[in-house]
Amino acid sequence: MNPTIQNQLSHRTIREFTDEPVTSAQLATLLDVANRTATSNGMQQYSLLRITDPDMRRQMAQVSTQEYLTRCPELFVFIVDVYRNARIAEELGHTPESRADMDRFIQGFTDAALAAQNMTVAAESMGLGAVYFGSILNDPRRMVKILGLPQLTFPVVGLGIGHPNQEPQLKPRMPVELKVFENGYRVFDSYLDEMKAYDEEMQTYYDLRDANRRVDSFTKQVVTKLLNVIESRTTILQVVREQGFILKAEE
Amino acid sequence: MNPTIQNQLSHRTIREFTDEPVTSAQLATLLDVANRTATSNGMQQYSLLRITDPDMRRQMAQVSTQEYLTRCPELFVFIVDVYRNARIAEELGHTPESRADMDRFIQGFTDAALAAQNMTVAAESMGLGAVYFGSILNDPRRMVKILGLPQLTFPVVGLGIGHPNQEPQLKPRMPVELKVFENGYRVFDSYLDEMKAYDEEMQTYYDLRDANRRVDSFTKQVVTKLLNVIESRTTILQVVREQGFILKAEE
Numbered sequence: 001m002n003p004t005i006q007n008q009l010s011h012r013t014i015r016e017f018t019d020e021p022v023t024s025a026q027l028a029t030l031l032d033v034a035n036r037t038a039t040s041n042g043m044q045q046y047s048l049l050r051i052t053d054p055d056m057r058r059q060m061a062q063v064s065t066q067e068y069l070t071r072c073p074e075l076f077v078f079i080v081d082v083y084r085n086a087r088i089a090e091e092l093g094h095t096p097e098s099r100a101d102m103d104r105f106i107q108g109f110t111d112a113a114l115a116a117q118n119m120t121v122a123a124e125s126m127g128l129g130a131v132y133f134g135s136i137l138n139d140p141r142r143m144v145k146i147l148g149l150p151q152l153t154f155p156v157v158g159l160g161i162g163h164p165n166q167e168p169q170l171k172p173r174m175p176v177e178l179k180v181f182e183n184g185y186r187v188f189d190s191y192l193d194e195m196k197a198y199d200e201e202m203q204t205y206y207d208l209r210d211a212n213r214r215v216d217s218f219t220k221q222v223v224t225k226l227l228n229v230i231e232s233r234t235t236i237l238q239v240v241r242e243q244g245f246i247l248k249a250e251e
Numbered sequence: 252m253n254p255t256i257q258n259q260l261s262h263r264t265i266r267e268f269t270d271e272p273v274t275s276a277q278l279a280t281l282l283d284v285a286n287r288t289a290t291s292n293g294m295q296q297y298s299l300l301r302i303t304d305p306d307m308r309r310q311m312a313q314v315s316t317q318e319y320l321t322r323c324p325e326l327f328v329f330i331v332d333v334y335r336n337a338r339i340a341e342e343l344g345h346t347p348e349s350r351a352d353m354d355r356f357i358q359g360f361t362d363a364a365l366a367a368q369n370m371t372v373a374a375e376s377m378g379l380g381a382v383y384f385g386s387i388l389n390d391p392r393r394m395v396k397i398l399g400l401p402q403l404t405f406p407v408v409g410l411g412i413g414h415p416n417q418e419p420q421l422k423p424r425m426p427v428e429l430k431v432f433e434n435g436y437r438v439f440d441s442y443l444d445e446m447k448a449y450d451e452e453m454q455t456y457y458d459l460r461d462a463n464r465r466v467d468s469f470t471k472q473v474v475t476k477l478l479n480v481i482e483s484r485t486t487i488l489q490v491v492r493e494q495g496f497i498l499k500a501e502e
Contacts, residue, residue, distance in 0.1 A: 001280070004255040004376035008284045008369060029252070031431055033259045035424045037368070040385045041476055044425055053434040079436075084429070085473045087442045092470060098477050103484045107385065110408060113364035117288070118259060121372045125255035134291045134358065148435035157361060173286045174295055178335070180282055183304040184399035185330075191338045219343060222336045225292055226349050233354045237498055247488055247498075 007124045012170055014129025015068050017162030022074045026126060030074075030161070033122040037115040045108035046115055046156075047081035049147055050074070059146045064135035064158070072160030077136060078116045080108035082245075083152040097246060100152060105245050112156040123161045133158030139232040140239040151244035169208060172201045174218065195219050258375045263421055265380025266319050268413030273325045277377060281325075281412070284373040288366040296359035297366055297407075298332035300398055301325070310397045311409070315386035323411030328387060329367045331359035333496075334403040348497060351403060356496050363407040374412045384409030390483040391490040402495035423452045425469065446470050 001009075022030075034048060051057055057070040069075065086099040098104065120130045136143050136158040143155050178194055188194050199217035206215045216224065241247050252260075273281075285299060302308055308321040320326065337350040349355065371381045387394050387409040394406050429445055439445050450468035457466045467475065492498050 002376050003253070004258065005280060005284060005373050007255065008373055009287050011287050011289065013289060029256060031427045033256060035427050035430060036260050036262050038262065038264060038371070038383050040383075042422065043473065043476060044430065046430075047436070048431045049436065050431060050433045056434055081430075084442060085477070087439075088446065088470045088473045089477050091441065091443045092474050094474050094477065096477050096480075098480045101480075101485055102488050103388075103481075106388070106487055109360065110364050110385065113361050114368040117365040117368035118372065120289070121369065122256050122259055125253050132289050132291075134361065137354075137357070150436055150438060153436065171293065176282045176286050179286060179295065179297075179332075180299045180301060182301045183307055185298070185300065185401055185404065187334075187401060188338075190342065191335060192342045195339065219339045222294065222339045223343050223345050225294060226336070226340050226345065226347050229347075229349045229352075230354075234349075234352055234499060236357055237353050248485060 004121070004125065008121060010170065011124065012168045013131050014164045014166060014168070015131050016165040017071065017073050017129065018165045020073070020163040022128065022161060026128070027074065030119050030122055034115040034119045037118040039111045039114070040107035043085060043107065044111065045080065045082050045085060045104060046112035047079050047084070047153070048115070049077040049079065051077065056146060060136060060143070060158070063139045063143055063146070064133050065138065066133065066135055069133055069158070069160060072131065073162030074160065076119070076159045076161070077147060078112040078156045078159065079147075079149065080105055080112055080154040080156060081152070082108050083150050086152050100244050100246050102245060102247060105154070105240065109156055116157050116159050119159065127163070128161050129164035131160040133160065137233060137236060138230050140236050141232075141242070144239060144243065149243070154240055154243050169205065172198065172205050174198045192219060255372070255376065259372060261421065262375065263419045264382050265415045265417060265419070266382050267416040268322065268324050268380065269416045271324070271414045273379065273412060277379070278325065281370050281373055285366040285370045288362075288369040290362045290365070291358035294336060294358065295362065296331065296333050296336060296355060297363035298330050298335070298404070299366070300328040300330065302328065307397060311387060311394070314390045314394055314397070315384050315409070316389065317384065317386055320384055320409070320411060323382065324413030325411065327370070327410045327412070328398060329363040329407045329410065330398075330400065331356055331363055331405040331407060332403070333359050334401050337403050351495050351497050353496060353498060356405070356491060360407055367408050367410050370410065378414070379412050380415035382411045384411065388484060388487060389481050391487050392493070395490060395494065400494070405491055405494050420456060423449065423456050425449045443470060
């Protein structure tokens with residue numbers, strides 16, 4: 001097993017970092033790796049924001065409700081960026097509706113996520129740790145404002161990077177057999193039955209992680225998370241529209 | 252520079268593969284890596300289809316219009332999968348509307364893309380090559396049918412993997428400075444000016460790649476691609492709705 005894969009198989013989220021900064025050489029490499037990532041149609045419809053301003057970070061942490069966001073040595077936000085190419089086309093005399101369609105949005109969203117994961121792998125290969133912040137979308141409208149995003153851009157995911165100051169256990173994943181299907185989707189008779197062993201594994205993991213924390217099986221977590229709706233998260237599509245994208249969802 | 256990053260910085264799309272198969276040990280490792288990828292909220296709202304059936308591949312290639320899709324030694328489709336957790340909740344007596352909301356869709360979409368990129372890096376670290384097929388979304392409705400996807404699932408991206416039978420040049424990327432901004436989005440006065448050097452670099456790249464092929468700068472490609480709309484790609488959001496997701500895009 002090569003070192004790349006060894007690192008990938010030991011991936012865990014790192015939420016606490018030492019004070020040691022990410023060097024400017026490391027930072028440059030991380031950005032180069034992100035920039036080299038495959039991109040839909042070669043169109044590079046994403047961008048990155050590097051957030052160093054403490055006040056912006058504080059506001060972002062209010063949205064994410066994860067205070068440790070403010071303390072990540074490096075903090076990035078990967079965004080859909082269709083604005084840049086729309087401006088290029090405009091300067092060349094073209095303003096087709098397509099520049100703002102959902103196809104472009106989805107391409108940019110994919111680009112941004114691929115680049116984020118590529119950077120994560122690169123960081124981990126350097127011995128750095130990483131934490132994703134999906135929580136930046138807890139309030140998409142406010143996040144757009146905090147980040148000062150123009151039309152035809154949209155935040156996808158945040159990523160914190162630094163030198164790990166904790167060594168968490170590997171968090172168990174459901175077996176590959178429940179997630180990988182050959183030549184067509186497989187529906188199971190009872191998902192609770194299929195998840196039994198994994199549920200037990202998850203409970204043992206939580207027991208070991210923190211004896212004082214309430215222990216939940218995976219299936220119970222699914223229900224808890226589905227019932228705890230963050231209302232402002234459900235505005236995603238409205239904010240996508242407010243950012244200038246044409247939804248065209250109607251028949 | 253460590254071997255992981257060396258590989259990442261030499262990423263290029265591989266479209267032609269030798270007959271040498273991906274071994275079952277390699278396949279198992281690739282799936283384990285995908286499964287270990289970070290996932291929104293720990294909810295694992297994505298799945299993978301491995302497509303080995305020649306007839307399914309032929310149909311997929313009709314949608315993608317990329318014939319070489321049929322010939323990839325391994326072919327995967329990463330999908331949003333909210334169905335599995337919805338079934339778990341249902342078996343536990345809960346059918347909240349949230350199980351089908353756009354928040355869940357976006358989480359699953361992000362999960363699927365992160366897992367795809369993680370698998371790509373793993374494959375490349377083994378000396379394998381990879382090609383993304385964003386083109387599976389050229390006709391989302393038909394792709395859903397071909398793949399036999401149930402409600403609350405949706406295709407994100409295809410990925411072909413195998414032993415490279417070509418050694419393409421590195422495709423130039425626009426400079427990091429046009430894509431990475433500190434503390435807020437940066438708008439440039441003239442994008443054509445900013446892209447001038449990159450446009451020249453791209454033309455040289457195409458000249459070297461294939462002297463007979465029409466040579467286009469990046470900025471001209473942007474216009475060409477915006478003007479060549481694939482109508483069925485613009486149905487994405489309708490098909491997301493047909494797959495049972497609640498769009499709630501209205502004010």
